[in-house]
Amino acid sequence: MYELLTGDALFSDTINFYGEMSPTSKIILGCISVFGVAGLVMLLLSLMSFIISGAPFIATSKNLTRKIVALAKIQPGERVYDLGCGDGRFLIEANKIYAAKAVGIDISPLVCGLAKITVWIKRADVVIRCADFDTYDFLDADVIFCYLVPDQMSVLGEKFKGLKKGCRILSRRFEIHGHEPSQQIQIKNFFGYEPVFIYQI
Ligand SMILES: C[S@@+](CC[C@H](N)C(=O)[O-])C[C@H]1O[C@@H](n2cnc3c(N)ncnc32)[C@H](O)[C@@H]1O
Structure with missing residues (x-):
């Protein structure tokens, strides 16, 4: 009875169960726990961004990030922005590989x-x-990356009119209303192809 009330029975059973597991099972269980916690944290971050801004935090995969940043043809010292930068992966690539x-x-x-x-x-x-x-x-940008939602793109369209000549804007998936893209490139993602719209001011 005492064990039931204090939870000792439950914990001792769990500890015994864990102790009897093989090293491989322990590693698998450890990995599942780590990825589970990481997944929950990302879900929380995404939900908070969605509540604050209407655009959830969804990170672009590393492979796509590399491809999209390469499309910008960044020169050393150019000023590069990511509007809604998430964990900053576009900018880390732009700085480390292209010295932006x-x-x-x-x-x-x-x-x-x-x-x-x-x-x-x-x-x-x-x-x-x-x-x-x-x-x-x-407005001093040479390159702008964005991966947002369509409503935000129409608001940004107005602001982009003040950008300096030569600036390139690369938008993952969504067009900027009121601007004609100079290129629309299909890039391969995990599920198929998706567009990247490139605008040249
Ligand atoms: C789809 S995620 C893209 C993250 C990153 N650019 C990437 O592709 O990995 C959109 C991000 O935009 C941010 N965001 C949405 N509206 C914003 C606003 N008005 N000002 C600044 N950030 C915003 C959100 O918090 C979210 O992190």
């Missing part, structure tokens, strides 16, 4: 925290700003 001056803007404080940690781990020279890009001045 990279700035990431994200509205979600938790996502910004993740971006700052990622930038620090990767030893990249990337500035992360926790702000709303609707009120942020990025």
